[in-house]
Amino acid sequence: MVISPVHYIAVPLLAAFVIPLFAKLNREFVRIIPGIVLLYLSYVSIVLMNQVSSTGTISEVLAGWAPPFGINLVFSAFSGFLASLMTFMGLVIWIYSYRFKKIDDEPALKFYVLFLMLITGAIGIVLTGDIFNLFVFLEIVGISAYSLTSFYRNRDGAEAGFKYLLLGAFASTLILLGIILLYSSIGTLNMADIAQKSHLIPTSLKVSIFILFVVGFGIEAEMFPLNGWAPDAYSQAPGPVGAAFSGIAVKAGMYVIIRLIYTLFDIEGSFQFLIVMGLITTIIAEVSAMKQTNLKRMLAYSSIGQMGIVMVAFGIGTREAIIAGLFLMLNHAIIKGLLFLSSSYLVYNDDNKLISSLSGLGKRLPLVSFLFALGAFAIVGLPPFSGFWSRLYLLLAAADKELIYLIAIILIIAVIEIVYYFRVINKLYFKDIKVKSDDVQKPSINAVISMSILGILIIAIGIYPDLVTSYLGNAADALLDKAGYIENVLVDINN
Amino acid sequence: MSNDLVLENEILNLIKSAFNAEGNVIKSRRVEVFVKKDQVSSVLLFAKEQRGYIHLSHSTCIDWIEEGEFELIYSILSPKDKIMLYVKTRIDRDNPVMENLDGIWHQLNTYEREMREMYGIEFPGLIGDKEFCLEDWDEIPPMRRDFDTVEFARKTFYQRPGREDAKDVRKTLTEQSGEKIPDFATKYSRE
Amino acid sequence: MNTYFVVLLILFGGAIISFAINKVSYLLSGIVAFIATASATVFFYLNVDTDNFVQFSLAGFDFQWGLNSLSLLFTYIVLGLGTLATLYSIQYMRFKNNLGYFYFNFLLGIGSMMGILFSQDFISFFIFWEIMTWSSYLIVVYNGNKTHKIGIKYMIFSGIGAYAMLMSIVMIYADVKSFLIADYIDYISQVGLSGHYLQIILLIVGFGVKSALMPLHVWAPKAYANSPMGYTSLFSGALSKMGVYGLSIVLLSLLTNFNTGENVSLGGLFEGINAEFIRIIVQWLGAITAVMGTLYALKQNDAKKLLAYSSIAQLGYIITGLAIGTELAVMGALFLAVLHAIFKGALFMAMGAVERQAGTTDMTKISGLVRKMPFTFIVTLMSIIALAGIPPLGGFVGKWLLYEGMITSGHYFLVVLIFFSSTAAFLYCYRILFGIFLGQEEKETINVREAPISMLIPMLLLAILTMVFGTYPGLLFEPIANAMSYIGYNDVVWEMSTISNVWGDKVSLDYVSLTIFTVFIVAMIFLTIKNYKGTRYVTTKDISTSGEMPTENENLTFQLNFFQPFERAVAPLYKRSMDKIYNTIGESLDALFNFVRTIYTGNGQTYALYVIVFLVIMLIFKDSIFN
Amino acid sequence: MNIVKDKKSQHIVDYIKEFARKNSLFVMAYGTGCGAIEIPPTMTSRYDAERFGIRGAATPRQADVLLITGYLAVKTLKRVIRVYEQMQDPKYIIAFGSCTINGGMYFDSYNTINALDRYVPVDVYINGCMPRPEAVIEGFVALQEKIQRGDADNGKKYQENIDWYRENQMKVIKNWNMPDYNW
């Protein structure tokens, strides 16, 4: 079988619908099938990434219609990198959630179906070359995400899900409106084609369309005034889902905004806009995170803050900055993934998920606490962990453009991060034990494995960042190469 | 009673009527009242708060061994009236317990500690070291009249030769003059 | 394999092994740590080679590791003190928990300090700097519970310092396109300082935090006092010296030698700043640090805290000396830096011994330990004499050089400030000796015994070193002179036991030591022979107290408000403390943050409103945003 | 006082020592009783005892002469003994007033010792109730002569006869909680 990017979408989507059938045969299939799918996708990722690095962007046409009329998938070094990252995170989260006690048995079917759909949608967003198709995938992500948010079917979960739904609906509407306006003005939905023709749109209209898109996708990407859903959703969804949100769903939204700015539209001031929005997002989120008493909410705000910094990185717009941004996304995925996964064991039995209830848990749950601490060290950017390098890259990129105030703000935020993460670490390790040993939930072996994978990755990248920098460089080149993208999609396929 | 003693009589009569106490004006500017043991604090407080007897001049004790009683005297002074008021009370000698009054005048603490040490009168709640002037005293309290000071001194302290005549003065007096030892107890008793 | 990698490998590997081996035996963990540091030390000094540079590339940056003569000087401090401190810790930490954790961070700290000294480029410098920071943080909070606030404070200030440094580093990279320190120095020497002041100020802030420079010192007292003492000796002795190491590069390599003297303005906020101005600021900050550190030290009742403040003060001298930058002052500062590591290391170790044997170092609770712990007392005494700068022990040499450096270069008022601080230091020096070792022997400490031999050996070694360097400072001048050649002072003249200033005045330390020891010994022999027969040895309860007999339960010790009259005299200086200022800042920030977080109301409708408002604003102002 | 030792029989070093001792008397005034009031005129400008090398000492450690100025209660006797034992050899006691000799007017008191030399060795008694400063200075001069003769060595005597002194002392002081000095 020839491996092509189509597998990314076809296989998990198929699996999602097949799982209920297999569930009739044996309940265990519900848990195993997603694993097999994700393993397969990882294999696909490895193969394709190798291919991309040797031959360049892979463009695949669906259903035989050539772009700009047909739907196509673009597996460039950039989108491929994100797709692989999502696949990897999916795999890790699957390992973790296998036999995860809180989603076991009856709801497991539901969980895995939704989870696979989430991955499908997110990868679809990243890979697709058609903007309406992207909208469809966004809806898939949205629907599965709303459901996953209110997975526990309790009051708070429902409320969080509803908030998400409300804002998601706004997003859908605005994006659809944008697509309609776009289509009516230049008559194409293929992104490469739009990129080629965007100069034909009147500037005012172009800006309006851009704004509609940015607001719409900004909701997914946790941009500042649009991210009200995030804290609730993160704190109410099951632990693995939080990791999935921060590692998969949000990245997809961010991807679209990057695509819009870098490839689709050529609007003056959009980079500065991204920087400013990123800074506002990150400042407000980090400040809010500092005042949280709920661990999950704290992580959620921290996640928003990280995405803000990613926005800043992409807003700077140089190659170094893109590398930094991608590195930040990678780090955010694995580190925040680790934090979410480990924290759900830390506050396993506490419905309020209070930080104060963590007192002395370091003695009761040594490994989980250690991994959480590792994640915290990494995310505040202490060497020799991976978070340091991404932040360094970002700062260097900013310094290159002489954005001194930016450096200062980012570093001040880093100090704030130190304050609230180290507060948690102090609670974990250096306080008297309050929790009885019966009250804590020991992590299962697969959870330990999945978290350890992330932990080892953090240390490995931290000590030897060259593991990933070459991929990041390729991805950045691919993103910056707008002409190449258009050429790849429109010309190569046509030939 | 002459007219000069108006103030004296006034305070005397006030206390007499208010506390059902006895008493008399000794002389000009000296008034004594005899009150019951449990009335002492009321009388002192009354005199201090109402009549301006704000100064505690002295407080001491007399051992009425024949009557089996200790007499406690609180001398208080009114700077305004310039009258010294002696508030006297009697307590049982076998069970010498007196109310601790150093809440009224803090300086009473010193006198009470002295009385505790010298007469063995107990003041419940009295703060301060048990040893006031004496150290390691294990005899009966030295100021009690049944304590034979001369005998004790002779027994305890080395007497340098040449002072063999050192005797109780009263005994010397009696030996020389043949008089009887004056019975001070009877002479100065109230009855 | 390269020397640098091997040393780091031994240390980091030792860290992991001692972490793992803790499960087997608590003693083994410490022994492994000691063996690791000792073998690293031996290996390093067998293979030391200052001209050997290693280059490699990681993450797209060029790295260079090597050893310059300045960092070689500081390796003596780190490895020497590190070895002794690990040896000391074996017994000191014996009855504590989590020893694997402790030694892991301990060795990580030593390793990262060595890494800092090996780093010839800013980025590995920073990486090791941060490793050092968090490993020391983990030890600061080792004692648990109450230490967490101290730890957070430490981490915040370290964060501020480190990130200031990072900011400077990335700005340097943007200018120089290289992380190599040597490249930056070359660059500055070519283009001059104009436009680069912010970088230098930020670097000074970064190093200033670690070396507890005045407004950034508030983390230090408690952090020093609450770490296990075996580590504090390293913390105060070596770790803070990393800041001094950095500052000496910044202040001397960057500011002094290439000081153009012209009044180049940075513009804007930094109008009117030039190199001389920065140096003057640092001088005065150093001097004020010295004074305030001393004044706060003599107020303390806890010996550990006292020493912590004293460390701050001492670092103040060192920084002032570096900032003045004349040959003598720098020589004095570096000499003091090494000496401070020695005597403060010894002092903290001695306090650790007291804490371990007597249970506390609170001077109001213990006293009169001199008979119980004579060796610890001797160590403390000698270190204190060195600390106070009294001849013939080593501290004097450093102070002398410092003063002469200042006087001969015209910093007269600084001299007076520093002198005030150093005279006031006698107060706390005496306090610590009296508070713990002298005075009444108390009932609580009746069963105290001398510390184990493996704790005494490192202390005694350090104490002897202060004596050796007091008479033969030339032993130390040699590496210092080499080190100074790295930061731009060529041909530093030194003699084995004579120190002299540029006016030609000198002190011959051998004559001094000879006189002092001769007279002392003659007096001792005379008095001992005279007193041989008639001496009555009495207890400390047998004192003339107007004939009154102090009983066992009576406490005659004079400990509380020890220097109250002095404190009253200098009361205006105590009124404002940096702690209070920082607290105010913290509180106002807290209020602000509380306000900001109310943006997230938790209400779906509000969020929806935000979306709409945002959309509308964007659409209205789209022309001004996207022109 | 009539017995004058042959000075030639003394060793020259001893002679110098005793001459120095004689001319330098540091006085620890133990101001009990009424006699303490006689010390200030003795020391100040009218009588000026400093002419004779007499000066006050603040603590028993530095003192040569213990000046006991009046009656001693049992309680104060205890302190006197302690002070005396804290002084360094050679040390002298000048007892002051009748009370120290035979109890004086307090001979039959329940708490006042009568003869001081039973408890500590006294070098010079100064009679009187109270003795005037002239008498005090005469006493000092007597002590100086005694020192010069070389027979003012009561510290040693006290040490040798400590059992006898202790017995007497303990007869009066019932609760003997004095610290033991290793003589």
Add this chain to the structure above:
Amino acid sequence: MEDIIYKILGAILTIITAFVVGITYGGLTRKVIARVQNRVGPKFYQNFFDVLKLLSKRTAINHGVMQHFAPMFIFTSAVTVLMFIPILHDGLFFSNFSFHGDLIFLLYIMPFGPLGMALGAGQTGNPNSAIGVTRGLSQMVGFEIPFVLSLVALMVQFETTSVTEIVNIQVESGVWMIFSNPFAFLAALFAMFGMFRYAPFDIVGAPAELASGPASEFGGKYLAIMMSSSSIFTFAKLVLYVNLFFGGAENLVELLIKTFILYMVPVVYGLVSPRYRTEQSITYFWKWPLALGVIGMIWAII
């Protein structure tokens, strides 16, 4: 070889001279005080008797090894200071090691003795001693400020830190420091009041308040050595002052006259003064003396 013998002989001679002069000054001071109080007073050689007597004390109380060492510390300090000061200008015997030390060294060796003494005092466990020590140390911080200011002024003015050099310059130019920079001299003079601890700065010994302060538990030989050491110390300080401000001395007579006049200043000042409290005494030095010191320094710099 001859040099060494001369040196040793000179050193011993210096010590003896300093001892004799210092002790005599002590006696004279007592005499002066007595005369002012309308007394006859002791003989001027009274202090020799005191020292001799204390030395001939048979027993000594010892609370521990530091008490044993304390008198040696102070003796060592005094002698070392003496050794590193040129007693006589151009003297064969009396210059000792003065070429091998300088003012800063002297400043630091001076507290050596008092600190050693303080250790001994601490060892005794007497609270009075400890209080006296803290007072002494506090006061030292007080008077060192004007003292150092004036010394710095001196060093700046003469561009040397060596005492010998300072004397030489003064002798050569013929202008004594007291004339060329009177402010610095006044500051140093005020500091001297604190240094010699006569009233109103006698807070350390504080008769009738602290027993005798740090020396409370010292008697006999210890006290003797302390007394003689402090006499030597006093003399050394006086010589230092004379060297710094009065152009040194050519011969012993000149030295004695200068030192004695200088010495009488604090003594007489003390006669008419009551005692300060510690903080008053500290802040005293931080008012006029400090201002004078600063003026002196500015004078010197200009």
